[in-house]
Amino acid sequence: MYRRLLPPAFALLVVAALAGCSDETAKTAPAGAERPPSPVSVLIMKAGEQPLTTVLSGRATAFQSADIRPRVGGIIKEIAFKEGNFVKAGDLLYKIDDDTYVAAVEEAKATLEKSQASIPAAEANLQRYERLANSGASQKEYEDAQTTLLQAKAAVSESRAALQTAQISLDLTEVKAPFDGVTSATNYSIGNVVTASQTDSLMTLRKIDPIYIELNEASVNLQRMKAAITAANSSSNGDGAGITDIRLTLEDGTDYPQVGKLDMSEMAVSTTTGTVSIRTLFDNPNNVILPGMFVRATIKVGQEAGYLIPQRAAGRNANGDLTAKFVNAENKVETRTFRTSKLSGNSWLVNEGVTDGDKLIVDGFQWISDNATVNPIPSEVDAKGFIIDKSAAPENTATPKS
DSSP states (O other), rough: OOOHHHHHHHHHHHHHHHHHHHHHHHHSTTTTTTOEEEEEEEEEEOOOOOOOOEEEEEEEEEEEEEEESSSSOOEEEEEEEETOOEOOOOOOOOEOOOOHHHHHHHHHHHHHHHHHHHHHHHHHHHHHHHTTTTTTHHHHHHHHHHHHHHHHHHHHHHHHHHHHHHHHHHTTTTEEEESEEEEEESSSSTTTTTTTOOOOOOOEEEEEEEEEEEEEGGGGOOOHHHHHHHHHHHTTTTSSSGOOEEEETTSOOBBBOOEEEEEOSSSSOTTTEEEEEEEEEOOOOTSSSOOOEEEEEEEEEEEEEEEEEEEGEEEEEEEEEEEEEEOOOTTTEEEEEESHHHHHHHTEEEEEOOTTTTEEEEEEEEGGGGGGGGEEEEEEEEETTEEEEEOOSSGGGGSSOO
16 A cells, blocks of 8 residues: 555655745746846047058069070080079179180280281381481382381281180170079089070079069059059158058068068050059068069058048948948947948048947957847957957956946
């Protein structure tokens, strides 16, 4: 009998325990409890003068480049440089076998000495006819003596020029660097025969410090850039300082430390791409930039007052207008649309729809809908786009700020 009543009794005890837990929970849980507002990083807006920029793609090209070719023929006897290394102007690159050129110089020297030896005899003969001019020497003999002396002097000049030519050819057997630069791989080896001014180059020498960056700008934006350059030059007393602020971003996303300057703009529009080539010049002391490297250039084209909206905090609607989310006075999210915006570095510059003190959401806005209540955390965005929390203490993040 006892074994039959045990399961129902146990069940009653479990039900009573659960009822007690429910009553205790009802006593401790507050009525109408809600989830706390989500914390979001916000940027406090403040108007100021900001630079207007444009970003252009470009490619690096050597400041100087020369295909090295021999100016005399012969067999390559020596290669004096290490491929891919830097050389100074005047350094020996190639040595061509010079035996025949040394012999030509010696022959030219002998010819010059022979020509010089005939001059004293011709001068003495002329002087003798000058003394005999009034005592039986004919005028013709005197004139012939003059002609002989002039021919002897001309032969000396001719021989001297031949010697100089032979010496130049001998000197050209040493192929030297025309300027400071970095060498390419050699196209010829020791023992190869080369000819004067041949089509194929021996190697290529490039000067890459400083280095050119060739940028391409759409022709429709060229007038705006020219106007900005003119305005910048006017504000800087015509010294061009306003347009020298050109900065590069390398292929791996790192910022190049050197600041470049405008060198020239092509005075023609490409018929195939509709772009204009703009050449800029950068110092390249550590040879970080190499010819052929792709880069992005940020060019300052003016300055304007307004508010900066970091690109990480902005979006675009279906019409292509700039959008961003803000926290209003009730700590609720609202989306604002900006019909006009201009590029300023890594941000967008706007002139309307924002006032000082407005709170721009810079992180977490992708998952928050309009009218949602949030907890704004004052923050900053550094040049790399990382968020810096400005809250004084961790507990501040749990308290909404108005």
